[in-house]
Amino acid sequence: MGAQRYIGAEERRARLALRxxxxxxxxxGTPEEVAGALVALHGTDPATVYLAxxxxxxxxxxxxxxxxxxxxxxxxxxRMHGMRHTVFVFPTALTAVVHxxxxxxxxxxxxxxxxxxxxxxxAPDAAWLKEVEESALAALARRGQATAAELAQDEPxxxxxxxxxxxxxxxxMHTVSTRLLRVLGVEGKVVRGRPLGSWTSSRFRWAVxxxxxxxxxxxxxxELLGRWLAACGPATEADLKWWTGWRVTEVRRALSAIGxxxxxLDEGTGYVAGGDADPVPxxxxxxxxxxxxxxxxxxxxxxxxxxxxxxLRPRLFDGSGNVGPTVWWDGRVVGGWAQxxxxxxxWRILDEEGVGREALAAIESEAERLSGWVGTTRITPRFRTPxxxxxxxx
Numbered sequence: 001m002g003a004q005r006y007i008g009a010e011e012r013r014a015r016l017a018l019r020x021x022x023x024x025x026x027x028x029g030t031p032e033e034v035a036g037a038l039v040a041l042h043g044t045d046p047a048t049v050y051l052a053x054x055x056x057x058x059x060x061x062x063x064x065x066x067x068x069x070x071x072x073x074x075x076x077x078x079r080m081h082g083m084r085h086t087v088f089v090f091p092t093a094l095t096a097v098v099h100x101x102x103x104x105x106x107x108x109x110x111x112x113x114x115x116x117x118x119x120x121x122x123a124p125d126a127a128w129l130k131e132v133e134e135s136a137l138a139a140l141a142r143r144g145q146a147t148a149a150e151l152a153q154d155e156p157x158x159x160x161x162x163x164x165x166x167x168x169x170x171x172x173m174h175t176v177s178t179r180l181l182r183v184l185g186v187e188g189k190v191v192r193g194r195p196l197g198s199w200t201s202s203r204f205r206w207a208v209x210x211x212x213x214x215x216x217x218x219x220x221x222x223e224l225l226g227r228w229l230a231a232c233g234p235a236t237e238a239d240l241k242w243w244t245g246w247r248v249t250e251v252r253r254a255l256s257a258i259g260x261x262x263x264x265l266d267e268g269t270g271y272v273a274g275g276d277a278d279p280v281p282x283x284x285x286x287x288x289x290x291x292x293x294x295x296x297x298x299x300x301x302x303x304x305x306x307x308x309x310x311x312l313r314p315r316l317f318d319g320s321g322n323v324g325p326t327v328w329w330d331g332r333v334v335g336g337w338a339q340x341x342x343x344x345x346x347w348r349i350l351d352e353e354g355v356g357r358e359a360l361a362a363i364e365s366e367a368e369r370l371s372g373w374v375g376t377t378r379i380t381p382r383f384r385t386p387x388x389x390x391x392x393x394x
Contacts, residue, residue, distance in 0.1 A: 005277050006264040007234050009306040013331025014282035016307065019231050020297045021056040022328070023283035028056050031067045032076050032091065039228050040088040040098075042294040043079045043192075045382040047200040049089050051292035051370075060373045064199050072194045075210060079192040081106070081185050084245035087192070094227075096212035099188040100220035102245060107187040114179050123162035123176075132157045133180060137189065137208065145193035145205040148177040181206060188212070200379060221250055222257035226273055232300050234263050234270035242302035267303050286330040288362035290337050290347065290370050293381035293388070298323045298333065308333040312350050315387040324385030329359045337367065338391035339379045345371045346391045 017023040021037050028034045031053045035041055041049050049071075054063035070077040075092055082088040082098045085106050090098055115126050132155060139154035140146055152158040158177035165171050184190045185206075193207035215223075221244075228243065229235065235243075240251045259274035291298055298308070299322075308316075309332075316324050316336050327335035327347050334355050337347035345367045349355055381388060 004262050004264040004269065007270070007272075007277075009266065010282070010331075011280060012234065012265075012306050015233070015280050016297065017283045017287060017331055018280070020300075022289050022297065023285075023287040025284065027058040029058060031057075031063075031070045035070075035077055035089060035091050037231060038296045039094070039224075039231050040082060040090055041296055042299065043087040043089045045292075045294055046195060046202050046204075047379050047381070048292045048294045049079075050199050051379070052295050054370065054373055055289055055291055055295075060369065063373050068194075068199065078210060079204075080188065080209070083243060085186070092210055094224075095188070095210060096215050097220045097223045097227075099212065100215035100217050101224045102221075103186055103188055104217060107183070110183045110186045114183055117164055117174070117179075118162055121162035121164070121166060123160070128157075129176075129180070132176065133184065136177075136180070137184070140190065140206060141208050145207045147196070147203075147205050148175075148181055151206070152177055198377065200377060202382070218250075218253060218257070221246065221254045225251070225254040225260075226258040229258070229260060229271060229273040230276065233272040233276060234265055235301060236265065236267050236270045236303055239301045239303055240271070243300065266306065286358070286362070287328075288330075288359065288366045289328040290345070290363070290366045291326050291328060292379075293324045293383060293385070294322060295326065298326050307331060309351055315350060316385055318383045318385050320383070322383040322385075324381060324383070324388040327363055329355055329363065334359075336385070336387040336391070338388045339374075340392055341378070343371070343374075343376065343378065345374075346394075348387065348391060350387070 018026045019037060021028045021034055028037065034053045034056045041052050043049055050063055050067050053067050054060040057063060071079065077089050078092050078095055079087060079089050080095060081103060082090065083102050135155040136151050136158060139151050143150065148158065160176045161173050163171060164174045181190060188209050190206050191209045193205035195201035196203040196205065225240065237251060241248055244251065255271055260271040261274055261277045263270050263272055263277055312333060316326060325337045326333045327337055334351045335347060335349040337345060339345055347363060347367055
């Protein structure tokens with residue numbers, strides 16, 4: 001075998017700019033194009049989906065309308081559980097791959113845990129729960145979309161409660177509807193529907209999941225890993241294990257199945273999709289971006305030194321490793337931003353290296369662009385970070 005081709009930080013940033021649809025001329029025309037390019041959009045914080053899409057659209061004025069259309073009318077995008085037991089938004093065509101590659105194992109654990117907790121509390125058994133589940137799914141199919149409270153009108157047994165962890169310091173009362181709908185979501189039987197409030201609301205209705213084929217888990221893992229490497233490669237084995245939440249044996253099996261090519265990175269050996277090791281030219285001009293908390297680019301890799309200086313992390317991440325709103329200049333995180341209570345978008349540079357007048361003007365332009373389509377909506381990230389809090393109250 002010949003020596004592995006070296007891909008340095010500059011080329012990785014060039015790939016990121018183009019494939020993550022961040023450089024000006026690489027921006028997308030629709031939310032579907034954005035989701036397809038990124039594979040998955042973090043959906044834990046509802047606002048993240050819209051903000052991540054808007055940052056990558058060539059013309060973001062209709063971000064809210066078009067993203068809502070894709071999610072709740074055309075259903076070309078679906079909000080569902082995916083990697084690492086986290087809620088994401090995926091292209092609908094990818095739901096079967098996500099479910100088979102990451103959902104099945106988690107779903108089995110979730111259902112077993114629910115039955116164990118119910119049994120410990122003296123609650124009804126698995127047969128009872130199956131009856132309630134089938135009744136609830138039938139009611140949901142009739143309604144189209146519904147909240148847990150609305151479903152409980154059709155199936156009153158959803159209101160049943162049981163004590164979780166009796167006798168423990170964290171003992172609590174759980175409702176069957178809350179736990180069961182979560183399990184059904186991980187099992188790929190239900191998905192989040194339209195929110196009860198605005199596009200920033202975290203209170204969702206539920207809907208029956210779109211039908212999808214049953215796939216072989218190993219083949220689905222290979223498919224998902226291949227798509228992600230095409231969008232985010234190169235990546236190390238540690239990056240891949242972290243992003244997918246799989247065992248290292250599963251990652252290696254999938255890498256072999258897709259014929260991934262090893263390359264040399266500053267962090268060690270990395271991988272690209274087969275045939276993707278050739279040099280990639282960068283964008284024609286430098287670019288700026290204001291990306292939201294939990295953005296898939298900022299959260300895309302476990303090893304981030306090539307685009308995020310380690311000394312910036314304490315200000316930009318919360319205690320659980322969730323990234324806050326970030327300011328980017330030409331492939332690097334250079335600061336953060338927030339929205340003040342009066343609606344003003346405020347930003348601060350934390351890393352001044354290479355950030356001159358051109359960068360400052362471009363960043364200010366992006367702030368105005370963001371403010372233009374967000375309008376009067378007020379955005380508070382679900383996971384607050386030190387800099388975001390400081391900018392908000394400063």
